[in-house]
Amino acid sequence: MPPIIGLLAAVDGEATTSIFRPYVHAIEVSGGVPLLLPYTENEAVIRRFVGLCDGLFFTGGMDIVPARYGEQTSACCDETQPLRDALEFAVFNEAFPTGKPLLGICRGAQLINVALGGTLYQDLPSERPSPIAHRQSEGKFEFSHDITVLPDTPLHALLGTAHICGNSFHHQAVKTLGEGLAVMATADDGVIEGLWAVDHPYLRAYQWHPERLYDKDESSRVLFQDFISVCAKGARS
Numbered sequence: 001m002p003p004i005i006g007l008l009a010a011v012d013g014e015a016t017t018s019i020f021r022p023y024v025h026a027i028e029v030s031g032g033v034p035l036l037l038p039y040t041e042n043e044a045v046i047r048r049f050v051g052l053c054d055g056l057f058f059t060g061g062m063d064i065v066p067a068r069y070g071e072q073t074s075a076c077c078d079e080t081q082p083l084r085d086a087l088e089f090a091v092f093n094e095a096f097p098t099g100k101p102l103l104g105i106c107r108g109a110q111l112i113n114v115a116l117g118g119t120l121y122q123d124l125p126s127e128r129p130s131p132i133a134h135r136q137s138e139g140k141f142e143f144s145h146d147i148t149v150l151p152d153t154p155l156h157a158l159l160g161t162a163h164i165c166g167n168s169f170h171h172q173a174v175k176t177l178g179e180g181l182a183v184m185a186t187a188d189d190g191v192i193e194g195l196w197a198v199d200h201p202y203l204r205a206y207q208w209h210p211e212r213l214y215d216k217d218e219s220s221r222v223l224f225q226d227f228i229s230v231c232a233k234g235a236r237s
């Protein structure tokens, strides 16, 4: 049976939910069935949704409210979506203890880090200047900076290489790691680009956007195929 992949997406101030098509495309083409959870505060709905899903996918988007990691909002923090934060923390807290596979991309990686007690740079250019443009000027579906895959990590085992090229559409990044998380990829300036959880069956978080490179880059496809195949093992027949 194709696994059901629970998607967490943008939620605006009126609680309207929207999802970028490349996330959906990457899941579908990799053999998963995307299932979008709109905004809700209903704990029973969230519990049932998580129970239905064979894996959960926290996608990219706006900044997380800094109070979530114990900081005042700096002048360089961008737009936030407090309703989305509330939903995603509730879903993560429900899903994480189940051991179901979890995937985070961009904001999703930051969300996972914060949910596990980590912190973020609110704005890389002002707090951590670098020659690398983590908000790339290249187009949406183009490569930009190199990514180093650390040895002895699941990402290295999966890709069999220490060097890949990614894209970059973020102005925030992981500052201190959440509990149980470890780094599996970095940019050349040391910015964390990939995380995994040592004691969790499958938690992978990427700061770049493999979904936008899916149709032209083998390593991007492999990341999704790996997630979907792990989810398929837990899917009901």
Ligand SMILES: [Mn+2]
Binding pocket: 134, 145, 167, 168, 169, 170, 187, 191, 193, 207, 208
């Ligand atoms: Mn980057």
